[in-house]
Amino acid sequence: MRFLLEVSMDDEALAKDPVGELGRILRYWGGNLRHYPMKAGDGSEIYDSEYREVGRWRIEQGEGVEREGAA
Numbered sequence: 001m002r003f004l005l006e007v008s009m010d011d012e013a014l015a016k017d018p019v020g021e022l023g024r025i026l027r028y029w030g031g032n033l034r035h036y037p038m039k040a041g042d043g044s045e046i047y048d049s050e051y052r053e054v055g056r057w058r059i060e061q062g063e064g065v066e067r068e069g070a071a
Helices: 012-016 018-035
Strands: 002-007 043-047 053-060
Touching: 002 018, 002 043, 012 018, 018 043, 018 053
Parallel strands: none
Antiparallel strands: 002 053, 043 053
């Protein structure tokens, strides 16, 4: 399985303070994960500090993780 987290950096709050906003998102969703069984198909939208949707996390079933640059 793979855990994927995607956040658009084009959002106003993220463009203004990317380190602070990404830190807040990671802390919030890190604490919120206990509400999910953490199995393939789980996921949720991600919101910035102004409650605008800026991304999504999800768990996918996968046979392995391919890394960029791997041959």
